[in-house]
Amino acid sequence: MNSESNILPGSVVYLSHGGGPLPLLGDKGHQILIREIAQTLAKPSAILVISAHWEEGKPTITSGASPALIYDYYGFPKESYEIEYPAPGSPELANRIFNLLGRAGIEAKLDDQRGFDHGLFVPLKLMYPEANIPCVQLSLINSLQPEEHIRIGKALADLRKDNVLVIGSGFSFHNLKEFFVPSTKAARAMNESFEQWLIDTCSNSQLTEEQREQRLKNWASAPAARYCHPRAEHLLPLHVCYGIAGTAAKKALEFEIMGKMASAYIW
Structure with a gap:
């Protein structure tokens, strides 16, 4: 990966956040990848994370000022449940997201009690260890329909003007x-x-946006799609990212984790 710095403010990133807390327990592949992604980005004023580990009946947004951590994994060493990432929440950003979704006709919900799951705190502890950037988390919709998630992304495109870093935290x-x-x-x-x-779909600049969007909507027809994703939740954060970006990714990054090929994208 090239080490060029300061991609335009308001970047959008889809990354693979790893198996539970493994990137924080010494998994070098993920550590290098996630830290290098952070080095290519201008420092954001706030961060929105769409995590594969939160599904609701309607898009739901963390709106608390100081969200706790949710250790939503099991069978890991004791220190996995003592990880700290005291990043502040942002009720202001949560309300902006809520209003943008409403303006697009998407019914959403604010949740001031829900904490940050490992789809947020694992990559962000590597990317921004100071934990001083306000963060908000957005749920998936539990119907897991790709069209709905692209639509959510399109509704949130204006966030890029505010120097908000959007991270789709899943696994390809x-x-x-x-x-x-x-x-x-x-x-x-x-x-x-x-x-x-997936790399061709997300990064091929020869595709029209109509073609790219149709591919993503019909991702289950791609080669070996259901082998790689028996369930869609770890892929759909990418659909939200694409909806926000609306264009080919600037970078497609290939890597191997736990013996499987995976990819990440930066817009």
């Missing part, structure tokens, strides 16, 4: 069972075929 490969069995040649081929489709 998320078949949990396959992480724990020996990889076969056929499995590797399916993993790579979906990754190449």
